Amino acid sequence: MPELMSEGAVRDLAQAPAEARSLHRNEVFPVHVLLCVAHHESDASSLLKAAGVEYSVLHATLAAGQPAGKPTNKRELPWSSSMDHILQLSQSYTKKHFTSSHLLALILDNDKDSVTLLRECGLNVPEFRATLLSTFG
Numbered sequence: 001m002p003e004l005m006s007e008g009a010v011r012d013l014a015q016a017p018a019e020a021r022s023l024h025r026n027e028v029f030p031v032h033v034l035l036c037v038a039h040h041e042s043d044a045s046s047l048l049k050a051a052g053v054e055y056s057v058l059h060a061t062l063a064a065g066q067p068a069g070k071p072t073n074k075r076e077l078p079w080s081s082s083m084d085h086i087l088q089l090s091q092s093y094t095k096k097h098f099t100s101s102h103l104l105a106l107i108l109d110n111d112k113d114s115v116t117l118l119r120e121c122g123l124n125v126p127e128f129r130a131t132l133l134s135t136f137g
Contacts, residue, residue, distance in 0.1 A: 006099040008044075012036040013103075017077045023063055026072050027080040030111035033103065034118075035059055042100040047135065051128050057121050065120070086110050101136040108132070 012033055019032040037044050039055040048054075079087065086106045090098060107114045108129050115125050 004097045006097060008040060008042040008100040009098055009103050011040055012042075012100050015040070016083075019059075020077050021072060023066060024072065026074065026077060028077050028083055029080045029113065030083050030086055030107045031062055031114050031117055033083065033086075034107055034111075034114045035062070037100050037104050037107075040100070043136065044100040044104040044132075047101075047128070047132060048104075048123075051123055051131070053118060053121050053123050058117060061120050062117055065117075082111055082113075099136070101132060105129070105132055105136070 013036075015036045016028045016032040019035045020026075020028045023032070025032070035055065035058055038048050038053060038058050039045070045055075086103075089106055089110065090102070108118075108125065118125055118128070
């Protein structure tokens with residue numbers, strides 16, 4: 001992970017396993033990190049809210065679209081291969097301050113499931129990505 005990671009980005013990554021557990025998953029996927037970004041106060045969550053995307057709607061939509069699973073009692077959940085890939089891409093930000101907005105941009109650019117979820121919640125993803133880029137670079 002990038003050296004200069006903001007507290008918000010660290011928090012979002014640290015809380016993602018709890019989101020995965022709440023949805024009875026055995027791995028942490030980018031959609032779980034997306035839920036954390038939407039849930040915690042940050043510039044990224046403010047942009048999502050301004051675009052009409054709320055944490056509660058994201059969570060309910062994701063839960064409704066998944067088969068019921070059994071709760072896991074694993075102490076630690078591994079990153080999925082797709083989340084591992086996003087974390088590897090984040091290494092290119094090592095000389096910049098890496099925020100939740102950067103994390104959101106990487107998820108939008110590299111995870112089809114997250115993009116599908118956001119579309120199901122009514123977000124115009126290309127327009128939102130352009131807003132994210134123009135706001136945070």
